[in-house]
Every structure is written in structure tokens, then in C-alpha cells.
Amino acid sequence: METLRVELGERSYEIAIGKGCLGGVGEAVSKLSGVSPRLALISNPTVHALYGRAVEESLDSAGFETATIIVPDGEEYKGLMWVEKIYSELLRRRLDRQSVVLALGGGVIGDMAGFAAATYMRGIRFVQVPTTLLAQVDSSVGGKTGVNHPLGKNMIGAFWQPSLVWMDMDVLSTLPERQLLAGLSEVIKYGVIWDRGFFDYLREARKDILSLDAQAIARLVRRSCEIKADVVAKDEREGGLRAILNFGHTMGHAIETLTGYTKYLHGEAVAIGMYLEALLSERLGIMKQGGAEEVRALMDAYGLPFALPDGLKTDAMLGAMAVDKKTVGGQLRFVLPEEIGKVRVSEPVSEEDVRSFLNSL
Amino acid sequence: METLRVELGERSYEIAIGKGCLGGVGEAVSKLSGVSPRLALISNPTVHALYGRAVEESLDSAGFETATIIVPDGEEYKGLMWVEKIYSELLRRRLDRQSVVLALGGGVIGDMAGFAAATYMRGIRFVQVPTTLLAQVDSSVGGKTGVNHPLGKNMIGAFWQPSLVWMDMDVLSTLPERQLLAGLSEVIKYGVIWDRGFFDYLREARKDILSLDAQAIARLVRRSCEIKADVVAKDEREGGLRAILNFGHTMGHAIETLTGYTKYLHGEAVAIGMYLEALLSERLGIMKQGGAEEVRALMDAYGLPFALPDGLKTDAMLGAMAVDKKTVGGQLRFVLPEEIGKVRVSEPVSEEDVRSFLNSL
Numbered sequence: 001m002e003t004l005r006v007e008l009g010e011r012s013y014e015i016a017i018g019k020g021c022l023g024g025v026g027e028a029v030s031k032l033s034g035v036s037p038r039l040a041l042i043s044n045p046t047v048h049a050l051y052g053r054a055v056e057e058s059l060d061s062a063g064f065e066t067a068t069i070i071v072p073d074g075e076e077y078k079g080l081m082w083v084e085k086i087y088s089e090l091l092r093r094r095l096d097r098q099s100v101v102l103a104l105g106g107g108v109i110g111d112m113a114g115f116a117a118a119t120y121m122r123g124i125r126f127v128q129v130p131t132t133l134l135a136q137v138d139s140s141v142g143g144k145t146g147v148n149h150p151l152g153k154n155m156i157g158a159f160w161q162p163s164l165v166w167m168d169m170d171v172l173s174t175l176p177e178r179q180l181l182a183g184l185s186e187v188i189k190y191g192v193i194w195d196r197g198f199f200d201y202l203r204e205a206r207k208d209i210l211s212l213d214a215q216a217i218a219r220l221v222r223r224s225c226e227i228k229a230d231v232v233a234k235d236e237r238e239g240g241l242r243a244i245l246n247f248g249h250t251m252g253h254a255i256e257t258l259t260g261y262t263k264y265l266h267g268e269a270v271a272i273g274m275y276l277e278a279l280l281s282e283r284l285g286i287m288k289q290g291g292a293e294e295v296r297a298l299m300d301a302y303g304l305p306f307a308l309p310d311g312l313k314t315d316a317m318l319g320a321m322a323v324d325k326k327t328v329g330g331q332l333r334f335v336l337p338e339e340i341g342k343v344r345v346s347e348p349v350s351e352e353d354v355r356s357f358l359n360s361l
Numbered sequence: 362m363e364t365l366r367v368e369l370g371e372r373s374y375e376i377a378i379g380k381g382c383l384g385g386v387g388e389a390v391s392k393l394s395g396v397s398p399r400l401a402l403i404s405n406p407t408v409h410a411l412y413g414r415a416v417e418e419s420l421d422s423a424g425f426e427t428a429t430i431i432v433p434d435g436e437e438y439k440g441l442m443w444v445e446k447i448y449s450e451l452l453r454r455r456l457d458r459q460s461v462v463l464a465l466g467g468g469v470i471g472d473m474a475g476f477a478a479a480t481y482m483r484g485i486r487f488v489q490v491p492t493t494l495l496a497q498v499d500s501s502v503g504g505k506t507g508v509n510h511p512l513g514k515n516m517i518g519a520f521w522q523p524s525l526v527w528m529d530m531d532v533l534s535t536l537p538e539r540q541l542l543a544g545l546s547e548v549i550k551y552g553v554i555w556d557r558g559f560f561d562y563l564r565e566a567r568k569d570i571l572s573l574d575a576q577a578i579a580r581l582v583r584r585s586c587e588i589k590a591d592v593v594a595k596d597e598r599e600g601g602l603r604a605i606l607n608f609g610h611t612m613g614h615a616i617e618t619l620t621g622y623t624k625y626l627h628g629e630a631v632a633i634g635m636y637l638e639a640l641l642s643e644r645l646g647i648m649k650q651g652g653a654e655e656v657r658a659l660m661d662a663y664g665l666p667f668a669l670p671d672g673l674k675t676d677a678m679l680g681a682m683a684v685d686k687k688t689v690g691g692q693l694r695f696v697l698p699e700e701i702g703k704v705r706v707s708e709p710v711s712e713e714d715v716r717s718f719l720n721s722l
Contacts, residue, residue, distance in 0.1 A: 088511075091513060091684060119476075122505065122507060122599075123519065123520065145483075150449075151449065155482060158483055237484075323455060
């Protein structure tokens with residue numbers, strides 16, 4: 001096992017990365033200080049069928065009395081209604097302040113379980129066992145938890161750091177290819193915002209990565225977590241720098257909202273968002289011509305979408321972006337690349353500029 | 362105006378205490394750094410009718426565009442349903458990350474508005490303008506926010522510190538006497554847990570306090586806030602010491618839950634809880650005989666209830682206490698006085714001991 005420490009003062013925690021280590025999670029959780037024997041395992045039907053038993057047995061051996069809570073799979077269920085059901089179950093099973101909520105699943109499970117942990121009895125501990133590439137490289141670092149609201153994605157939530165992240169690379173072997181690729185979209189993002197060399201590596205190692213070569217995957221997960229941990233350690237609550245992690249997300253979220261969270265996986269919508277925001281950056285003269293094409297080519301090499309879906313109206317896009325959390329005083333801001341490996345949060349962009357850009361596509 | 366600083370590192374804030382200062386709140390809020398012009402004022406119909414216009418005009422003069430959100434009055438509405446309505450309104454009115462949620466009202470408004478602020482866009486700033494004595498001496502310090510769940514009081518919530526607390530003593534003149542007395546119950550608590558001299562002052566100054574003598578009230582509010590700020594500064598997240606603030610609350614919350622949050626005001630239920638827990642402390646040999654009688658006599662002098670209501674079954678009390686947040690691994694703990702002015706968190710008390718104590722009443 002390799003471990004990576006996320007430095008956040010008293011909220012620091014460790015990410016353990018291994019191969020075939022799922023059965024070790026119970027013992028690792030039991031080492032958290034003063035932990036209660038009552039624990040909740042939150043998962044979805046698909047992941048639970050594959051890995052639930054192994055995790056439950058591991059928790060059982062470590063002396064935990066596990067309340068398993070299954071929530072349906074999919075971004076469209078990531079709402080307050082399911083969080084309420086989780087609260088009821090936590091109370092019914094009498095989880096206490098020293099209890100742990102363990103999330104076994106992808107980003108939806110992690111976001112929802114993390115928000116429930118953040119707000120149950122004003123906050124109990126939270127352990128992540130991410131089972132998708134996206135959750136491993138994205139939601140395992142940074143402490144963002146939350147749910148969607150009909151008027152916008154991730155509008156309700158809390159910053160709540162996990163006490164431990166436990167990752168078994170073997171679980172990726174059962175991940176549908178489409179989900180793997182969607183995860184790679186966020187991996188590509190780290191290259192664009194922070195590390196030109198990593199961007200190039202992703203192009204060169206494409207074949208190894210797509211065949212899930214153990215070394216290539218571990219390198220990619222580790223480097224992604226390192227970059228994110230770097231950024232988050234410098235700005236835990238998104239006062240400034242951390243906003244760069246939202247590259248591709250302003251437009252990506254709007255696309256997800258307008259397609260009802262069903263047409264695209266999160267990473268796919270972000271792939272389109274990254275290409276569009278890279279193009280916008282060129283249009284505004286911030287990135288020199290050719291950068292957006294490099295981004296597009298890498299998306300394409302991994303089979304990711306990059307074109308705005310047919311029928312999405314400019315007005316609807318502008319409306320959806322206006323409720324984005326980066327909007328300040330009604331003005332739109334984007335994270336825009338200056339070159340591959342370096343981005344900045346833009347000055348406010350006028351609605352007319354965004355409108356004419358979207359109309360030109 | 363007097364100010365009192367609550368020391369919590371980067372989450373420190375000021376409590377301003379004055380007389381006739383309500384119209385100054387807008388200017389004070391506008392001095393918070395980088396604040397957005399879009400602000401939400403959350404209040405209830407009664408308080409809004411009395412003080413809403415003065416606050417709105419003050420905010421207007423200071424350049425804010427205020428979205429007023431009215432929620433119904435009463436502990437029974439302090440639930441997720443109303444928090445969801447607040448979220449929808451915040452989104453509809455496009456409050457952004459730099460916006461402030463201002464709570465104008467008592468504890469219910471403060472708890473709910475604070476929780477909405479804590480979880481809207483993963484946390485925006487929060488200003489309290491408490492209009493009841495209870496909210497001034499209790500919820501204005503400590504950052505506890507949250508709502509009730511059908512299975513227990515304040516089970517869903519977050520620690521979220523206000524950025525400013527603004528108190529006008531004049532608002533107490535319109536507070537119904539029953540509410541004033543309920544607030545005094547928490548004031549008496551500070552005497553019991555921390556300061557024998559303050560406890561004695563409350564007995565001696567009874568007449569001045571009940572006639573709302575300006576000096577007596579300001580002294581009482583200030584000393585209560587000081588004691589709470591002292592405790593909270595030493596233990597923000599209730600790891601240890603802070604639990605002493607829950608004196609009277611384990612039984613008090615159970616009584617509130619079992620009477621559907623309607624029969625008693627919070628402070629009244631806590632008054633009963635304090636007397637019962639003081640009696641339990643004597644019964645367990647922790648406090649010497651006579652202490653509970655002193656507590657009872659002071660409650661009585663202020664017209665507060667102290668007897669368990671007729672018809673409350675011991676089993677129901679035990680069941681309601683079992684979901685209390687201080688319960689760890691299924692064992693009951695209480696905050697028990699050693700003497701007036703000093704309490705401790707008890708070792709776990711067996712269910713049989715609590716049962717036989719309750720049956721003996």
C-alpha cells in the first residue's frame with residue numbers, strides 16, 4: 001500500500017492506495033481514535049452486490065456493528081429526499097457522535113454520504129472507499145460534499161473532510177468503460193490546470209491506461225490526488241486558488257442541469273465544458289490558438305464527448321450558468337487556461353460575450 | 362454599544378450589545394469584507410411585523426438588496442421542510458457565495474437560518490439579530506445550528522459561527538413574559554454550571570430583572586454571553602468541556618420530544634430538566650443534599666416549571682434519551698452539578714439507575 005497525506009491542519013487525513021486491499025478497510029477504520037462500534041455503510045445496489053460483502057465482513061471482523069443503507073444509483077437521486085432517508089436510518093440504528101459513515105461507491109454515494117455525515121448530529125466522521133476512477137481522483141480529496149437542488153447542481157452541501165480514504169485499484173476492473181472514461185476526463189483536467197508533463201503522459205500512455213495496466217493506473221490516480229491535495233491544502237474553502245479545480249465545470253454543470261442529469265455522466269459533461277471553456281479562452285485572447293485543439297484531441301483519443309449537444313439553447317445555458325456558485329453579484333466568471341498546465345480565474349465575462357460565443361458554436 | 366469578542370481563531374466574531382441600536386445593523390453588516398449586495402433576511406411573522414421594517418430600512422440605506430423570507434413561528438416548524446423552502450428562495454433570489462443570511466428572531470429562526478447559511482453553496486456568512494432573551498444568551502454564542510427530526514431534536518445540523526451578532530436590548534420590551542422567563546432558565550443554567558456568584562445575583566436582583574431594568578438586563582446578557590464564550594472558546598466542537606452547556610438538556614430534550622414541542626417552550630423544558638438532573642446528581646451522591654432545592658427555589662421564584670408533566674412514562678423518557686447526542690455506544694451520560702457553580706459530565710449512568718430515579722418521582 002502507498003499512502004498520501006492530505007495536509008489540512010487538524011483536519012489532515014490519509015489516502016491509502018493499494019491493489020486487493022478491500023478486506024483491510026475494517027481494521028483501518030477501527031484504528032481511528034475512539035470510534036463507536038455502530039457504523040453505517042452507505043452504498044448503491046450495483047456496488048454493494050460486487051463489493052458489499054467483502055467490506056461488511058472486514059468491518060465485522062474488526063468488531064463493527066454495521067448498518068447498511070442502500071440508496072439508488074445515479075445523479076438524479078442525489079437530492080435532499082435521499083439524505084433525509086439516510087438521516088432516519090442513522091437515527092433508527094442509533095448511530096452516535098463517535099460513529100463513522102463509510103461511503104462505498106462513486107461520487108454520488110460519496111457526496112451524499114459525506115453530506116449526511118457532515119450534518120448528522122452536527123457532524124460525525126466519514127470514511128471514503130471510492131469505487132470509480134472519478135471518485136478516486138476527484139471526490140476523495142477536498143472535502144466537498146452535497147446534493148443537487150432542482151435549481152442547480154451541488155447547491156446544498158458542506159465542506160467536510162474524510163477521516164480516511166481507502167482505495168483498492170482492483171475495483172476498477174468491474175467499472176463500465178464509459179465510467180472509466182468519464183473519470184479520465186477529470187484526470188485530463190489536472191493536466192490542463194497544473195501539469196503540462198502529466199497532460200503529455202496521458203496522451204503517450206493512452207494504451208496502457210485503457211487496458212488498466214496496474215502501474216499506469218496507480219501513477220495516474222496518485223498524481224491526480226497529489227495535484228488536488230496540493231491545491232486544496234493551499235485553499236481549503238475555495239477562497240481563491242481552489243476555484244481552478246472547477247475548470248470545465250461552469251459550462252459542464254449547466255449542461256448537466258439542462259439535460260436533467262441523465263444524458264451525460266458528470267465527467268462527460270465536464271469534458272464538453274473543458275473544451276468549450278478552452279475555446280472561450282482562445283476567443284477572449286487568453287490562450288493562444290491551438291490550445292483548445294490539443295484539449296479536444298486528447299478528449300477524442302479517450303472517446304470523450306466535446307461538442308455541445310444539439311438543441312441546447314443559448315438562453316437556457318446562460319440561465320443555468322447564472323446560478324453557478326462562482327457567480328458573484330450576478331457576473332459570470334470562468335476558469336480559463338492560459339496554456340496547457342496553467343489556468344486562471346477570469347475577470348467577469350459579460351453576458352453578451354458569452355452569448356455571442358455560444359451562438360457562434 | 363458594548364462589544365464582546367468570541368475568540369475562535371479565524372472564526373472569531375463580535376457580539377454588539379446596545380440599546381436602541383437596531384437601525385445600525387445595515388452599516389455593521391456592510392463592513393464585513395467583500396460582502397455581496399444580495400442579502401437574505403429570515404424572520405417570522407410576529408417579529409417581522411415588529412422589527413422587520415426597521416431592519417430592512419437599515420439594510421436598504423447600507424446598499425443591500427434584501428430578500429425577505431418569512432417562516433412560521435414555533436419549534437414544530439424547525440424541520441427540513443422549511444429549510445428546503447429557504448434554499449429554494451435563496452436560489453430563486455440568486456444569493457451568491459458572498460451573500461449574507463441575516464436571522465431576525467428567536468432561537469428557531471437562528472437555528473434554521475444558520476443551518477441554511479451553513480449548507481447553502483457549502484456555507485455562506487450568517488449574521489444574528491436575536492430578538493428573544495433566550496436567543497441572546499444562548500444561540501448567539503457557539504455556532505450551533507440545525508433542525509429537528511421526527512426522531513429527535515436538533516439531530517440534523519452543523520457548527521457554523523456567525524460573522525456578527527447584533528443585539529438591541531429594547532426588543533425585549535415586546536417579548537411576552539413567558540418567553541422572557543424561558544430565557545431566564547438558560548441564564549440560571551450559566552449560574553449553576555459556572556458561577557455561584559452569578560446564581561446568587563439572579564436571586565437577589567429578581568425584581569430589577571423582571572421589570573426589565575436596563576442595567577440589570579444588560580449585565581445578565583453580557584455575563585451569560587461571556588460564560589458561554591469562555592466555554593466555547595475552549596471547546597468549539599463539543600469534544601469535552603462544551604458538553605457542560607447541556608446541563609438540563611438531556612431530560613429537557615426528552616420532555617420536549619415526548620410533548621411534541623408544543624406544551625413547553627425550550628427554556629421551560631430545560632428548567633424541568635435542570636431540576637431533575639440536579640436531583641439525579643444528589644441521588645447518585647455527586648451533589649450534596651440541598652443543591653437541587655436551591656435550583657428548584659430559583660426556578661420557582663421566576664415562575665418556571667420544575668415538575669415532570671403528568672402522564673410521561675418512564676419507558677418513553679428512557680427511549681427519548683437514548684437518541685440524545687451525548688449517548689455514546691448506547692450508554693446514557695448526564696451533565697451533573699457537583700455544587701452550584703460547578704458541573705461535570707458523568708460517567709455512564711445505567712438504565713436501571715435512571716429508571717428507578719424516574720419511577721421515584
